[in-house]
Amino acid sequence: MVKVVVAGAAGGIGQPLSLLLKASPLIDELSLYDVVNTPGVATDLSHISSPAEVTGYLPENGEGVKKALKGANVVVIPAGIPRKPGMTRDDLFNINAGIVKGLIQSIAEVAPEAYILVISNPVNSTVPIAAEVLKKAGVFNPKKLFGVTTLDVVRAETFVASIVGEKDPRKTTIPVIGGHSGETIVPLFSQASPSVDIPSDKLDSLVNRVQFGGDEVVKAKDGAGSATLSMAYAGFRFAEKIIKAVKGEKGIVEPSYVYLPGVAGGDAIKEATGVDFFSVPIELGPDGAEKAINVISKANDHEKKLLEVAYKDLKGNIQKGIDFANKPAEQK
Incomplete structure (x- = not known):
């Protein structure tokens, strides 16, 4: 059973x-949580002829989220407000x-045993906020906490394909490393497989374009939204790879933003980057992040x-998250 x-x-x-998760044959139970409209979304999805049973939960004074999470194997977190024109990812921070x-x-x-995939x-x-909270609760497993940076990978694949004339972008593997905003995103086109000539x-x-693709979408939607559909696809792609790895499939590698000291191979990357959190290709397995590939x-x-710029920016981003997690509620 996979919930x-x-x-x-x-x-x-x-x-x-x-919708994408409901359509996956790998999932037995899909539990939806949000502060509004979740029962309606769940009912709508429940009419789709795929195996997953769907339930929807509202807050219910804190009980709804607990009901939604009970028995979870994988938790994907896209919760939050979207970016608006002129708004950076950092502007969203406090909310x-x-x-x-x-x-x-x-x-x-x-x-506490669930794999946690952070999109927000x-x-x-x-x-880093999630890691601090889990540490305080005594349940932090670095191998099971992932920042989803797959959209940057998806964009790199797509944009390169349009330049080199590849009809199926999925046939090209491009490591995109660093973080998940602006200049912290570093595509390594020199390591594309098969190799590409840019x-x-x-x-x-x-x-x-890879670094600021989100701005392109926000502008095109003219204030009506951000990169929701492509992000949903990217989130599903990563979640599906986690589920396949948990089920025993071998050789699954996907970049993700992880806590380096807690993952095999991460110490060398921490030494090279000077940061504790960084996105690199991660070999996934039944226990989660089995190896960080340098x-x-x-x-x-x-x-x-490009990486030198990313290191500098990431240090500030990471510290900001840690500081937020450790501040008393009234100071936020």
Whole structure:
């Protein structure tokens, strides 16, 4: 039995993400939680002819989230407010950080063994918040806490395919490492498999497009939303890989933002980057993050310059999350 919980299931990311999860034959139970509209979303999805049984929960004075989380194997967290025009991921911080902290506290109490997939922005800070909350509760397992950076990977695959003429972007594997906002996102095109030839006059704009693809969507939607559909796809892709790995499938590798000291191979990456949290390709297994793969040493000179900027920005993002998690409630 595999039970997946979506926390924030009625939102712009949560609904399409829940649809994709409901369609997956790998899931037996899909539990939806949000502060509004969840029973309606759950009923709608329950009419789809796939195996997963769907239930929806509202807060119910704190009891709803506990009911939703009970027995969870995987919890995906897209909860939070979306970006609006002119708003950076950092602008979302105080609201979304508080939402994530509350959800993680509930997970620590009700489903401490679950794999936790954090989508809520800013991921660079919300994952450290989650780690701090789990540490305080005495249930932190670094192998089971993931920041979902798959959208950056998906964008890199898609944008490169359009340049090199590949019809199916999924056939190209591109490591995208660092964090999940702006210049902390570093695509390593030099390590693409199969290798790709990016014209030098297109490289800088390609990197920029991967780093700031979210802004492109926000602008195109003209104030009516952010990257909800592509993020839902990316969240589903990562969740599905986690489930497959838990079920015993071998050789699954996907970049994710993790706590380096708690994952095999992470110490060397921490030494190279100077940060505790970083996204690198992660080999997934039944226990979660089995190995962090060090691709930094193979970065070319252009990529190394990008990485130096990412390290500096990430240090501040991570510390901001840790500080938030450790502040008394009245100071936030």
